[in-house]
Amino acid sequence: MNIGAASEKSGLPAKTIRYYEDIGLLTADRASNGYRDYSIADVHRMRFIQRSRRLGFSVEECRQLLSLYNDRERESADVKTLAKTKLAEIDRKLVELTELRDTLRHLVRSCQGDSRPDCPIIEGLSSSQRK
Amino acid sequence: MNIGAASEKSGLPAKTIRYYEDIGLLTADRASNGYRDYSIADVHRMRFIQRSRRLGFSVEECRQLLSLYNDRERESADVKTLAKTKLAEIDRKLVELTELRDTLRHLVRSCQGDSRPDCPIIEGLSSSQRK
DNA sequence: ATAATGCTTCCAGTCGCTGGAAGCTAAAGA
DNA sequence: TCTTTAGCTTCCAGCGACTGGAAGCATTAT
Structure with a gap:
């Protein structure tokens, strides 16, 4: 899925998604044409971040939360x-x-x-x- | 009064006072040694701004409010x-x-x-x- | 006399994006 | 098929409202 679709599904503007990749909050696969290619799991992560931000977590806190989210073995x-x-x-x-x-x-x-x-x-x- | 005293009396950090001067929100007289020299009225203006900011007005809005404040003839x-x-x-x-x-x-x-x-x-x- | 503040300017960085330019790719209409 | 339009790419700049730090004077305290 291209960045536009991912943007629509996650609620994050495409610009913001690229920015999050820039600061290492998200990663992206690339299609043969050089376009970013996102999976459903990526969209979930985006939505996770979007929601966390809306709830008042800073990007740094989102990073922590996300590492917790990515590694379910961590203690709640x-x-x-x-x-x-x-x-x-x-x-x-x-x-x-x-x-x-x-x-x-x-x-x-x-x-x-x-x-x-x-x-x-x-x-x-x-x-x-x-x- | 030097910037330090004005800062203490107004509640605005000295850095912020200088910044407000920079963006034309405040002005300052200068003493012979080059130090900024503030009057009581200046401190009032600073407190006016400080309070307005705390109340959620943007700097731009403070500018409007301040022009109203400086010119009491304006309509309330x-x-x-x-x-x-x-x-x-x-x-x-x-x-x-x-x-x-x-x-x-x-x-x-x-x-x-x-x-x-x-x-x-x-x-x-x-x-x-x-x- | 010297050390410690306090003041000056200027430049850079913060946070979390957002906008725009320039250029490539892909999809849709004539 | 050609062309327009839309979407994607990178990069650089700027927003608001400060804040931090360096370098260098002035003043005050010891």
């Missing part, structure tokens, strides 16, 4: 540890983002949106220094 | 529109991140974390394709 404890660390990180991000939204929402609510120059959004951004 | 409607757009974006991010967390949490919960090769995290990452 490793994977769990990685996933748990990532989960805590996401929770932190979630809290921060919520705070941020609340602040911004408050600012939007208290702004008239008319032509008066004393806009509370501007005030809030320049002075408030929570935490 | 402009600011409100910008802030509302940003708020919607943050809400979207929040939903996505929550989904992501739930998926990952589920995977972590269902993983034994022992030495067995059939780790549900790995399974989940390779096959599930929600949405």
Whole structure:
């Protein structure tokens, strides 16, 4: 299967697939015409990476995850540890983002949106220094 | 005030302050020794930027916000529109991140974390394709 | 006097792609 | 069959928003 088909099946843009090959995250067979040739297993790996990235794993973490995925003999404890660390990180991000939204929402609510120059959004951004 | 002091007061790293000057987001007076010399107003602007960045505004948006901030005659409607757009974006991010967390949490919960090769995290990452 | 900061500039690198140019190959239409 | 178009190849450059490091002044502390 050519890169276009693999792209469609995996959800990764062709450019990204080539990039992942470049950084050694993926490998590719070559057809006689020089085109990359992918198997179903390759597409699975791509989807694995795509999903991991979407879940917030860095490319480096994907590399670890992928080595775990490629070698099923490895202990799942490793994977769990990685996933748990990532989960805590996401929770932190979630809290921060919520705070941020609340602040911004408050600012939007208290702004008239008319032509008066004393806009509370501007005030809030320049002075408030929570935490 | 030297860049170090301004950095401390604004919360922006000195490197970042210089970078912002580079891209024309900030300006700086110079002392006779060639050092940058900042006023309290400069620090206010820095804090304004720092806070805006933390709230998820891009540098480009900060530039707009800052021009609004520097020229208080401007209509607050402009600011409100910008802030509302940003708020919607943050809400979207929040939903996505929550989904992501739930998926990952589920995977972590269902993983034994022992030495067995059939780790549900790995399974989940390779096959599930929600949405 | 000397050592340790702190400041300056400039250049390079980070991360994770993404876009574009130039050129070859393959599939589809006239 | 010819031609257009699409898809593939490589390579190089750039994005955003910094961050790190080198080399070299200035200032402060010991």
